[in-house]
Structures are given as C-alpha cells and as structure tokens.
Amino acid sequence: MSKTLHLTAFMRPVSLHTGAWRYPGAYADANFNFGHLKSFIQKLERAKFDAFFMADHLAVLNMPVEALKRSHTVTSFEPFTLLSALAAVTDKIGLAATASTTFDEPYHVARRFASLDHISGGRAAWNIVTTSNPDAARNFGLSEHVEHGERYQRAREFFDVVTGLWDSFADDAIIRDQESGIFFDPEKLHVLDHKGEEFSVRGPLNIARPVQGWPVIVQAGQSEPGKQLAAETAELVFAAPRDLATAKALYADIKGRMPAAGRNPAHLKILPAAMIVIGDSVDEAKAKRAHLDSLVHYDSAIASLSIALGHDASGFDPDAPLPDNIPDTNASKSGRAQVLRLAEQEKLTVRQLAQRYGGYAGLALIGTPKTIADEMETWLNEEASDGFTCVFPFLPQGLDDVTEKLVPELQRRGLFRKDYEGSTLREHLGLSRPANRFFPA
Amino acid sequence: MDYGRIGSCCKIAHRCRSLVNFTVSPRAIEFLDVAKKLWASWDPRREGEVPPDRFWDASSARTIDHEGQFFHVRGPLNVPRSPQGHPVIAQAGASEGGIELAARHGEIIYCNILSRPAGQAFTKKVKGKAIEVGRDPFAIRIVPGLVAIIGETREEALRKHELFSGTGSEDGLLARFAKENGIDPATFDPDAVLEAERFVPDQNRQWAVGMGLGLSDLLTHEKLTARQAVRRSEGHHRLVLGTPEEVADQIIDLWQDGTVDGYTLQPPRAPDDIEEFVEKVVPILQDRGVYPREYEGRTIRDRYPFPTRIEQDWRDRTDRNERCPLQGSLPVSI
Numbered sequence A: 001m002s003k004t005l006h007l008t009a010f011m012r013p014v015s016l017h018t019g020a021w022r023y024p025g026a027y028a029d030a031n032f033n034f035g036h037l038k039s040f041i042q043k044l045e046r047a048k049f050d051a052f053f054m055a056d057h058l059a060v061l062n063m064p065v066e067a068l069k070r071s072h073t074v075t076s077f078e079p080f081t082l083l084s085a086l087a088a089v090t091d092k093i094g095l096a097a098t099a100s101t102t103f104d105e106p107y108h109v110a111r112r113f114a115s116l117d118h119i120s121g122g123r124a125a126w127n128i129v130t131t132s133n134p135d136a137a138r139n140f141g142l143s144e145h146v147e148h149g150e151r152y153q154r155a156r157e158f159f160d161v162v163t164g165l166w167d168s169f170a171d172d173a174i175i176r177d178q179e180s181g182i183f184f185d186p187e188k189l190h191v192l193d194h195k196g197e198e199f200s201v202r203g204p205l206n207i208a209r210p211v212q213g214w215p216v217i218v219q220a221g222q223s224e225p226g227k228q229l230a231a232e233t234a235e236l237v238f239a240a241p242r243d244l245a246t247a248k249a250l251y252a253d254i255k256g257r258m259p260a261a262g263r264n265p266a267h268l269k270i271l272p273a274a275m276i277v278i279g280d281s282v283d284e285a286k287a288k289r290a291h292l293d294s295l296v297h298y299d300s301a302i303a304s305l306s307i308a309l310g311h312d313a314s315g316f317d318p319d320a321p322l323p324d325n326i327p328d329t330n331a332s333k334s335g336r337a338q339v340l341r342l343a344e345q346e347k348l349t350v351r352q353l354a355q356r357y358g359g360y361a362g363l364a365l366i367g368t369p370k371t372i373a374d375e376m377e378t379w380l381n382e383e384a385s386d387g388f389t390c391v392f393p394f395l396p397q398g399l400d401d402v403t404e405k406l407v408p409e410l411q412r413r414g415l416f417r418k419d420y421e422g423s424t425l426r427e428h429l430g431l432s433r434p435a436n437r438f439f440p441a
Numbered sequence B: 001m002d003y004g005r006i007g008s009c010c011k012i013a014h015r016c017r018s019l020v021n022f023t024v025s026p027r028a029i030e031f032l033d034v035a036k037k038l039w040a041s042w043d044p045r046r047e048g049e050v051p052p053d054r055f056w057d058a059s060s061a062r063t064i065d066h067e068g069q070f071f072h073v074r075g076p077l078n079v080p081r082s083p084q085g086h087p088v089i090a091q092a093g094a095s096e097g098g099i100e101l102a103a104r105h106g107e108i109i110y111c112n113i114l115s116r117p118a119g120q121a122f123t124k125k126v127k128g129k130a131i132e133v134g135r136d137p138f139a140i141r142i143v144p145g146l147v148a149i150i151g152e153t154r155e156e157a158l159r160k161h162e163l164f165s166g167t168g169s170e171d172g173l174l175a176r177f178a179k180e181n182g183i184d185p186a187t188f189d190p191d192a193v194l195e196a197e198r199f200v201p202d203q204n205r206q207w208a209v210g211m212g213l214g215l216s217d218l219l220t221h222e223k224l225t226a227r228q229a230v231r232r233s234e235g236h237h238r239l240v241l242g243t244p245e246e247v248a249d250q251i252i253d254l255w256q257d258g259t260v261d262g263y264t265l266q267p268p269r270a271p272d273d274i275e276e277f278v279e280k281v282v283p284i285l286q287d288r289g290v291y292p293r294e295y296e297g298r299t300i301r302d303r304y305p306f307p308t309r310i311e312q313d314w315r316d317r318t319d320r321n322e323r324c325p326l327q328g329s330l331p332v333s334i
C-alpha cells in the first residue's frame, strides 16, 4: 500500500497565532468554551483525524505582560479534565495530552493516562515534555529552573517508571469470576519496586493495563537529548521544522538513531506542526494570512522581532523595509539570518515582519486545497514527515476549511483515510500494541 | 467547564511514612490555603472591562507569591476563576487533625455518625472550631454516610442486610462483629451491654481513625448489646433498615433538629439499590417537603446555599426556615 498521511490537530491553544481571536468571525473565547471545543473535536472526528492534541504549560506563558495581555493563549483548560469530557462525546479520534516529567510524579501520570485510555476505549497519548518555561519552577517550590540535561535524564527514568507501572497487571489478570469470588489473579500482578536515581516507586498501579497496552508515547523535544529521547521512546513526534529541507534532516536524524536504540524506524511517526491557511486562490490565502498578522498589536510584535534579531528594533521605521547593517551579535546569528531571509523573500516592512514574529513564526502551508495537498504529498514522499500536526489560523473557519476542503482533496488522492479502520489510536497510527514486559504473551 | 458541578474532596493521604495524623494536618491546611489563593488569583470584578484589542486585563490576574512552611508557589493560575468561585471543598476524616482541616477549609463534611448525641457532639466540635478560626459555621454542612436497606417489611430488610453483608444470618453478623473488634468468641455474649472504652481507636495509628470512632461514640451515648449494635451500622456508616416509610422517617429524624445537614448515600449494591432508593424513598421525602423536586441552581454551590460572606452573622440564619432542604449528595462510597 502506498504511504498515507497522519493528521493531528494542535488544540491548546486552539490556534498558536496570537491574532487568531481577533479575526473576523472567530470565536474569541474558543480556548475556554467547552461547547466550542466539543464542536471542533466532533468536526475533526468526522474528517477522520488521528488525534486531538492538548499541549500544556504549568504557568501563564512567560512572555512580557504587554504581549501576554493581548494573547488568547493566556488561559486554557487543564488537559485531562477536558479530554475526559471530550472522550464522552467522541468514539474514534485520539486524545493526546502533555504531561511534564519535571513537575509531575510518575505514579500520578501513569494513573491519569491509564484512566483516560480506559475511559476512551484506547485513544490516549502522552506527550512527554520536560517543561521549558522557567516560570513553572516557581509554581512548584523551586526558585530556579531545573537544568536542561538533568531534565532529560529525569524524563528517561520517568518513562521507564510509567511504562513499568502500566504493565503492573497482565492483560488477562482481571478474571471477575463471580462463581469462585476471585476478582483478579494475584500471580498476574507485578510489583514494580523501582529504585533509581530520581524515583523510588513501589507500585503496582491500581488501574488495569491500559486498553492500548501503553497509551501512545509522544515527544516534541528538538534538542540533542530531546531527539535521543524520541528515538528511544517515542511513537509520535511533534516537530517544528522551518521548511522542507530542515524537516528532511530532522526526519533522517531521529529515525537514523532508532536502530541503535533497538527500534524499527517504522514504529515512529513524525508530524511537523504547520499552520494551514486555505483560500480559493493562493493570493486569497496569502491575503488572509496578511490580515491575520495585521491583527497582532505592534507593541508585542516589535518585542518578538527584537528577540529574533537579537537587537532592539523599536526604533526602526515600522513602514519601511528592515534597515541594512543591523549589528550582528553572537547570541543570535541564525535567528538574525532567518529574519533577514524572510524579509528579503517576502518583501516585508518592519511592521509586517514584526507581526509575523509576534503572531506565529513557524511553518505555514498557505494556498488552495490543491496546492497544500501537493505540498503535503511532497513532504510525505520525500521523507520529510509522516503527516502533520495542524495549527489552525482562526476558528471555526480555519478548521472548517481544513476538514471540509483540504481533507476531501487528500482523500480523493488516496493520501488520507476515508474512514477509521480500527478503534484505538494505535490502530489509526499503524502502531503495534506493546507486549507487557513482565508478562510476555 | 462543567459549569461548577464539581466538589473537591480533600482527604489527608494515608502516607506510608512515619507521620501521625496531627503532623500531616498542617501540610493539608497549607495545601488548601494555596489552592484557594490560586483559585482567587483572577479578579472576576474586572472582567468585562477589557478593551476590544486585548484578550484579558493583565491586572485582573496576580501572582500569589506564597512562601509557606510546605509550599512555595508563585502563581497566578493559568485557568480563570470558575463559575462557583472555587470548587466546593469536601472533607472526610474525624481524627483531631481531620477536624482541624474540616473547620478551616471544609464545606461538605463526610463522616460517620451513628446516633443523635454522637452527631451533635461531632457537629459542635467541628463548628466550634470553625468559629474559633473565624469561619461562619453555617458554611459547613455535615453529611454523614448512610446505608439504606429497604424491604417490603422490616423483616425482609433484616434478611437483605444479612445477605448483602455476606454474613448470611444474624449469627453471622455477630461473628463478624466479634472478629472485627478482636473479641474472643468463647467469652462473647451478644446480649450483654457493650462498653464504649473497649472500642476507642488509637489516635496515632496511621489507618483512618475516624472510622473506628463511630462505634465508640455510639456506645458512649447509648446502651447497646452487640445484637443491637450490628443493626446500627454497615461499613462503619449509619444503617437505616425497614420499609420505605421507616427509612424516610429515620433519615428525617436526625436532620430535622439539625444534628446533620444531609447524607452521603452509600448503596450496598449498584445500580439496584440506587434505583430502589430513588423510586421508593425519594418521593416520600419530596412529599414531606424536605427534599427538592428540581435542581435549584446550576452549580453544586447553589445547592448548598453557603453564605458568601464570612462576616455575616450566622446566628440569625440558623433558624428552621433558613435551613436548606435535605441534601442528597451523589452516592459515594469510601
């Protein structure tokens, strides 16, 4: 069978674009309105999306308050509470949530995902993050953030403990024999008794083995240890490449590490995050994006541009092109080069450039359903990705455009499923169910 | 998200550490202090004043900068204030530490109350302590567990009790009682009056102290034989047995003089006993005007009309008319 795409939806916040909530017709309160979120997930399920993804942060976002006060990203639901509710109004679509290995406990995390997996009939996925926002530390009794390397070391052990806890009960441990009065077979219960560098966890988990064996393991780290952790543990990677070339390099890098970790590269799907803006013509799509960017307030926009340039841009003429000879600083060579390239390519003024950086500076696919489907097909065939994590520019319209215009085009080309074939997220992703490490079949 | 139907149950975890309850309590109390500060870290009065190009007013959320004995938390929460202000705080645990926590933070108090005098003593203790720490005692609702076993006749209910308990007969119930309380079967006289002191649990033990207290409190206030005592509780909670009318009478009995504010139903078997209670007992309670026919209000807080201002003089509002109708909490089993 030829390769097909996997699609997930990035839903916390519902749009990563900071101007999204001001777009004409957008639901300004979409992040925090259960009715809206319910309708979004049901539309995504009708379009046969693989999963709905709730990112998570353990503090209000660490941007300057002048920018934060204009951001709809400031408040969203706690992922498990929301996904448990959404599990009840959907049947097939996967439910992915972020949980932090730096600020949470393996036993708590194992329980929450095991519960969600049972409640949803095998649709849960755990996005392992080490939490980069330094403000989170201050909500958990620490005055300083835990150092990057140490966070990843802890994450690796955290993963071992959580998966070990999920394997506490054999798949056939719970017998519920009403005649004999025996509910489960104690021979089929494993006490983990983990004693490691970071954690001491006795176990067993007090929840039966998840429907999927283990909920699907997701990773989004981009650093060396992040990519290594992904190669060793992840089944799904949310990536953030800039373009086709960097995506191909990242894809080869992560998959290339897998054999050494004893894993088959086919058992990992890499889905870059991409904002998708659809128009009836490419020009119309570009105009929508330009309008969306224009809704980003200049004060917060210019701050973001200054960070990207490594140089204070607030004195520049907003309506002129970027001045020549911006001093080069050591700290931001690559960032600066990227800004200059973008300014040059799209002939943007300082204001437009700033609004791009203050709005959403990541990968974007902008065009008609046909041109975007062409691009997705190229990415798939050139081993740049196994699909995409869709970021919507504004909602509901930006989401409707994807589910009603782009998905049918992909289906027509045989690039995306017309119906779900299985009922668990593992089945949607073509991943096998992990064997129980203590009770091999 | 669920528009404020949530209650938050804080029980001191039974930790496998060398901690006794009274040393766990300060952490639990501070934990709730922090949670309440976080829930209050957004100022709802400022909502609606936000200019159209701003998503929120930054000054409406503030850091809490809590620096305590157990916790250091900066805040604010990244979730704004909920429809109820904060979830209703439910608390269970009747050890000294548990009562302290109930008095400081509890709103709905789960407990095991087996008789009127025991209930009045418990209520006085919790509400008295609440007054000491400056809280309005009307903001605290005592909702003990209740096991209802319903029959066509009282005899049928007795047989059901024996069946559901797994003991099979009255003798079986008595044998279980002797075993649970470490009484030598050879010297056990089921018709001798029991001595309360014999049943006082050790305050410092790590397992739930409050559960054992129910029986010793009952025996302190009433002279009972083992044969009578086994029909007064099931799973440490008050047992009410009989026809639907008799069960309703017993439910209303402890409520009408304010000994309890409501109950936490603990049906022996789900779903059958839940359905039976709903179909046979609830209509009687409704006919007698002590239980609502419709949900009043949207949030769980609306159903327990707690006072919102602590300064209000609670004494004026404890007269009969102001008391809230009987509350049927969701069935929970602990």
Ligand SMILES: Cc1cc2nc3c(=O)[nH]c(=O)nc-3n(C[C@H](O)[C@H](O)[C@H](O)COP(=O)(O)O)c2cc1C
Residues within 6 Å of the ligand: A054, A055, A056, A057, A098, A127, A128, A129, A130, A131, A132, A133, A220, A221, A222, A223, A224, A225, A226, A227, A238, A239, A240, A273, A389
């Ligand atoms: C699509 C995507 C989703 C992410 N979701 C989260 C998240 O929910 N919570 C979080 O703290 N970090 C999240 N991250 C950040 C990553 O976990 C990671 O910290 C970041 O990419 C930097 O990589 P590093 O940790 O390897 O340095 C996400 C990243 C990407 C690309």
